[in-house]
Structures are given as C-alpha cells and as structure tokens.
Amino acid sequence: MIKVVVSGALGKMGLESCKAVANADGLLLVGAVDHQGIGDCIGPLIGRPDVDVTLSGNLEEVLLYQKPDVLIDFTRPGAVQGNIELALKHGVRPVVGTTGMSTQEIEHFTALAQSKKIGGLIAPNFAIGALLMMKFAAEAAKYFPNVEIIELHHDQKVDAPSGTALKTAEIITSVRGNRPQGMPSEFEKIQGVRGGNYEGMRIHSVRLPGLVAHQEVILGDIGQTLTIRHDSISRESFMPGLIMAVRKVVNLEHLVYGLENLLFQN
Incomplete structure (x- = not known):
C-alpha cells in the first residue's frame, strides 16, 4: 500500500x-x-x-x-x-x-x-492527451519548423505562459533549434500583442473564466498549416x-x- x-x-x-x-x-x-x-x-x-x-x-x-x-x-x-x-x-x-x-x-x-x-x-501537465500533443508537435516540427503556441487557462492561474506551453516549446526547440520567424521588420502597435518570444517561436496566453486547460500548437509551411490541440474539459x-x-x-x-x-x- x-x-x-x-x-x-x-x-x-x-x-x-x-x-x-x-x-x-x-x-x-x-x-x-x-x-x-x-x-x-x-x-x-x-x-x-x-x-x-x-x-x-x-x-x-x-x-x-x-x-x-x-x-x-x-x-x-x-x-x-x-x-x-x-x-x-x-x-x-x-x-x-x-x-x-x-x-x-x-x-x-x-x-x-x-x-x-x-x-x-x-510535471507541468498530468493529462496524457496533453503529453501526446507535445510528442506529436515535436514530430511535426521536424517538417514544419515555423510554430506558434496558444495556451488557454482559467482566470485564476497566476503564471504565464503555462508550464505545459514552456515544456512544449522546449521539446520543439530540441528538434528545430533557435529559428527566427516572421518579418524581421515587424513591429507591435500594442506592446506584447505578438506574445512571448521563445527561441524564435511565439507563445500566447489566454486567461478567461470558463476555461480549464487548453493548448494549440499551430505549425505553418507554404500553402498549408497544421494545428494540434488538446483540451482538458475537467480536472x-x-x-x-x-x-x-x-x-x-x-x-x-x-x-x-x-x-x-x-x-x-x-
């Protein structure tokens, strides 16, 4: 026991x-x-x-x-x-x-x-589906190295980005390295609107009542995008x-x- x-x-x-x-x-x-x-x-x-x-x-x-x-x-x-x-x-x-x-x-x-x-x-996340999401995202990043992460949580969460988003970014970075994305000349008209920059990829945090724990990894290449998403509906x-x-x-x-x-x- x-x-x-x-x-x-x-x-x-x-x-x-x-x-x-x-x-x-x-x-x-x-x-x-x-x-x-x-x-x-x-x-x-x-x-x-x-x-x-x-x-x-x-x-x-x-x-x-x-x-x-x-x-x-x-x-x-x-x-x-x-x-x-x-x-x-x-x-x-x-x-x-x-x-x-x-x-x-x-x-x-x-x-x-x-x-x-x-x-x-x-562990940043104990949901087995979230772990599979991270594993699949890392595999996809071998072929789609341009990546952005959107994580969504309830409005009582105090840290941002989530531990899951950071762990996902770390795993993806181990595959694609530090890779600048987007236009070098881009600028923000509202500070922070492009999210946090982690090794070239952007992480965006959403905090709203009604959410539990959710994450999208969006990967893009010429003429196509791939979205991998996990949702925890309840704890x-x-x-x-x-x-x-x-x-x-x-x-x-x-x-x-x-x-x-x-x-x-x-």
Missing part, C-alpha cells in the same frame, strides 16, 4: 487528487494539508465519508507523523519550493503539479533528490496520469521533470 499526503488539498486540483487517491487501488490517503479548513475532515468533501483524514496546516508535522511514501503538491509558486524541500528532507517522494518554478530551482531539486537517491516527479482528466506517477515514483531513485519521461519510457 502506497501512503500519500496531498498538499493544497482544498484547491480544485487538490480535492480531485484526494478523491483520486482515495478511490485508487493500492493507494491510501493518510494526510491532507491546506492553510484553510484546518481540523475539518476531508472525506465528506470528496464524497468519501469513510475517509477519516483531518486537514492540517502543518506539512512537516504530517510528514513526521504519517510517514507517507509520496507527497502530491498542487499549491502555488512560492510555497511549492519549501514543500519539496521538506518532502526530500524526510525521505518522501514528491509528485508536483504546481508550475511557476525556475529552471534553476528544478535543477536544484533534481540534484538534491539524486544525492538522497529519492524518486520524484515535477478529472489529470487524475489517471497523476495516479500513474504516484505508482511509478516509488521505484525511482531520481527526480524526473515531465510525465512524458515516465509515460514514454522503454
């Missing part, structure tokens, strides 16, 4: 995570951490009144008392870094969906996990990938960035 604690348990992704863990075979929800609802029972909130787990505001206390195998973190930039440090300090494998960390921070945690021989995962779409990650990290001795490195491994 894999014992799991969820940090950020009362957030939208946190509640879905608690529910998914409670309903998964071979997994046991032993802790739920959030800065709200302290002392409440998480069970009724996820439709499982039989789950007797009390919300705590102190992650380290929960890790020490429950001794979980895995920490799932869906908190926010600025908080997630300390949570990962605590998890690794106490020999707990982090599975992190919180985005907004810098490359340097990810490299730091990768090295720390390696030194402790503790498995873990930091349930992230749960199969999340549960797969929890099961796989217990057998790792290093930290992995990107769920595709577990999904597409030989």
